[in-house]
């Protein structure tokens with residue numbers, strides 16, 4: 575592989591390698607290469623990789639891979655970063671709502687400088703599991719309420735639940751969520767496919783905000799305090815017990831770019 579331009583972005587510390595693949599020169603089926611590019615010692619280093627590809631109906635298609643190289647379910651921070659990337663590449667205009675395709679359906683987005691708002695899929699409902707809540711917000715999320723997320727051993731406890739039989743065979747992402755302090759809720763996430771704590775998780779923030787509403791009945795708009803910054807989640811509650819008009823908002827920033835000329839190997 576030669577002359578593949580890549581762009582590094584981060585959204586509240588959830589970091590991604592992005593490639594404009596509208597011409598198809600990057601092989602999206604080469605999962606080993608993607609894992610190597612995401613590796614923090616052998617590659618560029620990232621929680622995930624995204625390809626911006628063409629779409630027949632909408633502005634572009636987002637293909638998302640976790641850092642283990644596997645093509646995955648939806649990534650909320652990745653969706654916000656690729657929306658910013660699409661503006662920077664001139665694929666879509668700034669300060670105008672546009673739509674793109676992703677693995678879980680069509681998403682609307684709006685980019686205003688570094689702030690990106692992303693509409694997430696409707697959430698059908700939730701399940702009570704293992705003294706916590708389980709929701710699908712585009713990716714599966716298990717929510718454990720704790721007194722203080724800062725003192726949780728996220729790697730140990732997170733990998734325990736991520737690999738627990740109850741969530742087999744797919745496994746789950748795991749979020750440790752504190753009590754709401756006014757509008758603000760602290761949380762930390764262990765991510766499946768990264769197999770570690772990440773500094774932020776967009777679909778996890780959405781799941782944690784909705785779970786906080788379910789548990790406490792407080793608010794339909796929360797500031798989610800994650801290790802890498804702050805995300806705002808808002809939603810409407812519908813009579814069927816589901817959640818609609820779900821929006822995730824926060825910063826998404828370009829960090830650096832470079833060229834892939836050699837294939838790193840793990």
Ligand SMILES: N[C@H](CCC[C@H](N)C(=O)O)C(=O)O
Nearest residue numbers: 649650651713767775776777
């Ligand atoms: N970082 C992501 C989640 C990636 C999905 C993933 N780790 C999985 O469920 O396999 C986010 O911002 O929503």
